[in-house]
Amino acid sequence: MKSRVLNTSMMASLTAVVVVLWVMLASVPKTSAIPAFSRKYGTSCTTCHNNYPELNDFGEAFKKNGFKFPKDDETFVKQDPVMLGSKAQKEAFPEAVYPGQIPGSVPISFRYSGFFNWNAHQPAAAVQPNGPYPYVPRTDLFAPNTLTMIAAGSFGENLSFWIDDDISTGGSGAAGGLGDGYLKYNDLGRFFHLPTNALNVRFGQFELDLPFTQARTIYLSDFDIYDQVGFGGVQGTANNPFTLGAPQRAIEFGGYPNNGNFAWSVAIVNGANDGPALRGQKDVYVRASYKFNLERDPESRHAIQAAGPTGPRDHTSLRVGGFYYYGTNVQNNGSTVPLPFAGVPSFTEPFYRVGGDLRFKYRKLEILALGMVGHDSNHIYDGTVDPPTLTKAHPVTYTGGFVAGNYWIYPWLIATMRYDFVNSPSDFANGVSQYQTRNRFSPGFQILVRANIKLTGEYQYHWAQPYPNPNDTATNLFFRPSTFVTGIDYSF
């Protein structure tokens, strides 16, 4: 029998991977350390997460209820809260401070993630100083390497909070700083005799009520459309650093009446209000969605989770929604000196983002889709004339979105696939990509070694990027900076 002989280096790598996998799957001791909510209720992460941090139907209901069990929460709490005043103190108010409570134990969890990166070869002519791109090593161990602290819980019946901070440096998502930090008042609507949870309010810094979360996504890469900015470059002055995926400082009113099937939110947002984007204008974001519960059995349909043959499962459902963001970017207002456009007064460039989304769930399959349009007002600045001129120009626009599918082969083994696309004429004109539409395919896998430990991997087949042709600088060559990322992620 002919045996296949493997390259020695590949054999060593393969052996190492197998050993690591075997060690992780077979001999990792059962962890006794569990994140804050697991500790509070003495329950596994899988009660709320089907693939953390993604929430199942029960987890969604838990989150919407102010991080409390949807029904009879007190009976499930294993760590009694500390009462800041007895309940009877309510009677004494306003002659006494209104009573509250804090979690019985400090509700802090930690999440670590570290990844091995394999990067496609970069042509020499594409890398600095010869070309425009920074050098990227072929392989990189444990980068990004992040440690995030998460504190969340409830302060009694109607108040809930969430704080997460990337306490490492160079981390993804929070970029080494505060991600979300907010306080929420649940069921404000009861004072107006509205249905339960029809009106809530939260304020602080948080990810907007996006159709699909980027801060707490299962994927190892951002949604390209969320990171898209409105930048004119050679096409004009538009220079709007706002990205949909970044956490925002805002006040948000929202609600989910009708058992959470209908959801709405309106947020007054500070916007991309740092550095050159510093401005006084406030933005607004609105979103509405409806989840069609497609369970046939009425009992399953009305329960928080449907009844499966081996246990509860998510409802078969279709959620459709829409969102709209409106803001005003201001340039030449003194937030950057010297002024980027000398000789002209400050000027505004309104912008909007609008889109629609859907999510379909059926048994082990989940399909996500989002489409979006971005529009930034734009000007042409001519500083060569005296006095300099500023004239309205064709707006900077883009479209894009993504389609993704996740399939639970087993409750602990999930296959993922995502397709991102962005069509940006201005980015194409500014030399970002080979074609006006940038496409990216990202197949991946997630393995829940334990309820709180994941082994993940994602291959990102990147769009082609230009670099100067060393033999003819008037033309460009193209290469794909594809990458394979795999690593570990655990919480406690």
Next chain:
Amino acid sequence: MKPVNLTVKAALLSLAVLIAGVSSFAGDIKGKVSVQGLKSAANIAVYVDAISDKKFDVPSQHVVVDQKKMEFIPRVVVILQGTTVDFTNSDPVGHNVYWPSISGNKKLTHNLGTWPKGEKKSFQFNDLGVASLLCNVHPEMSGYVVVVATPYFAVTDNDGNYEIKNVPAGKYTLKTWSEDGKPTTQSVDVSGSGATADLTVKK
């Protein structure tokens, strides 16, 4: 053999009849309180509601509510209308006792003041309802005085069991009060051998 004195015989017979008669006219109401949506079935007051045209003498014996280790002990006490409660302090810190209302009637608010270990203050509760006991030195402390119209009452144990002793035979309305649950009402028919009544308290 000497004949038994007839007077003694008559006395013994009367005593036997009396004992039998008393037994046939009073019994204990026993039962278990179950809860739905509440964490515990302990400290739930169970009592016989007011009986029309029936008044009861105010007991001369006082009821004691202590303050020890930053808690009111007992946490829930049921008393007959008109009973005096002695509030004692067994902690090495000063405590205060006040209630902002009795069953929501803020006109019945009262503050007994603050006193040190070893001393007591007393108050006679003449109004029906529930007084939420608070300490304005220690906001986490709370207790309850449930003032009812009859001397037939009990407080459930940790398992929700209760026993109301020596209830005269007859038909009554049984009621419950709990800190977090809704009041419940149930009819009970007490015979000479007593009665069993299980109740459910919901959030």
